[in-house]
Amino acid sequence: MSFNDLPNECLCMILDKIFELEELIKLSKVCSKWSSLISLRYRKIKYLLIKSNDDRFDLTKILMNDPKTIKDHNLRELLPNLRILSIPAVLFGDELEFEDVKKLVDDNPKIKGLIRLYSLNSDLFHLLNLENIEMISVKSLEFDYKKVFRPDQLKQIRLYETFITELPQYVEYFPSLKRLNISLLLKGGERIYKGPNLSNLKILELYLSEYEGNFHLFHFMDFCPSLESTFIRSPSKGEYIDISLKNYNLRDLVIEMSWGERLNWSFFCDLLSKFPNLHHLAIRGSGEINDDRIEELVTILPEIKLLDFRGSKNVTEKSADILFEYCLRSHRSIEIYYNRKEEPFDWPKLNTPQDSIVYGLDFMKHCFYKYFCDLPDLIDE
Template sequence: MISIDNEMVEYKKLFCPDQLKQIYFECALHLNDLNELVEYFPNLKRINIKFYGGPVRYDGPNLSNLKIFEFSVDEWYDDHNAFHVMDFCPSLESAYINGESDDEFANMAQKNYSLRNLVIETVSIRLSNLAWPFLRKLLPKYPNLHNLAIRGEDAIRDIHVKELVKLLPKVELFDFRRCDNITRRSADFLSEYCRESNRSIKIYYDCEEEPIDWPKLDTPRESIVYGFDFMKHCFYKRFSCLPHLIDE
């Protein structure tokens, strides 16, 4: 495992092929650099990386062993293709996408049956470009999704929650805190829906008095955490507070 705060320009001199399983980048890379990185380190299980340079196609090898993908866009580039890259991650179980816009290269016909946990965070107004029509097409790509968080995004509203439960037949938890347009109406609908359908779906949203048993957002950052558990260590944090390394 390695955490880097500048470009890893000579990684072939520093590491043997296949050696690394986790990489955390503080610096921003161009998406084209990922191709060579994955080819040299095919056993990556987690990667946390920030990209710059506008939308380009990923044309490298599959990230066949990747379980956790954490992707951020440099604040000066509001178009990128995280969901397109996820199409090359057949074993991906958890993803945290920060600052993404509608992805022109994502293959909407391709399914990922491994993904269980997805966080989409767009806290910058300038980067809030995801639209509900795109999300409606995107989310069915992940039919076994259990936990979905969308934070700081205007695309999700109360009127969309009814459709979400149909798009995601396995969903068990929605975290819509910091979504101004998700209100008590969604919680009331889900309560009634679960009674009628015999499903169990939790929802967290911005309410006046948040129950004390809800998991807290913005927990303190820990550089190293223990146990390869995305829900425990990553799901409820801002992207900037994700751990550098997860010791298995």
């Protein structure tokens, strides 16, 4: 039996396993039947990744291995439902011309997100028509972003290199942000954030990637009153918090420490007391968390449902036993993950496959069980 003798349903199942755009284009030229079926497949594609390192693909994603495909094909017609475009920086000026990307973006008003346009000269951003863009992942906002974006336009930003001093002006200009992922640079002195609130922010992911001095990452959370999920990487020494301010919306909190860093226990208890409705807590890399402190920890958090201490070496099976006895006495249900040689198969895995784009604004699904470096660039709502 030849492929053409197969029912359409079977052919579609086969074609759905192909995730390279160039391969689909070649197969669409086999005959009119294949062309028609692949056209249906094209309509399912929302995300175009050029020479990506993503670990997995599904029907919403397609990989482009040859950047010249942008020049050779009308991708607006080929991929009518394209929403996010990811382009690695190394391609510009070599395999990919700016004019080709400009044509793709300018001609496609359905594109809502751009990823990894790192090597674009600041002057080139002004040449792109970005009036429909709502999500962006870039190295920094060194270009004149006020001429490129409207204040209410962006809902999501990921920045890989931003000085602390620039943060207040970004917050002031983009009040509609729902998710902010930012790696901060600090040089000299102690910094307490004194800018405006991010009143609409739901997800905050902060990394103090390079610093000389202190910037108080947890204090910045007080300026995000609607915050529901937070990922903090490498808090600085001597963190400051205002324990009089509570956040009743925060449900998910991940704190990831660098090698050799320690999280002061007294400070940690004060911090957690600010989040009385916290449901999910993950601490990775801190030696201050140990078996003897588990019961004290859960009494601070009356609504906690899940503790993930994998990566904190002093939390062992003893913690699980202590927690089990506590839950029996207090009639609570709390799950705990800790370090062990063989994890139960039903535990969610850390180091899940890297996805630069994920679907659905779900922090627990896409971010909680990752390390900061593996967080998605954009989350498509």
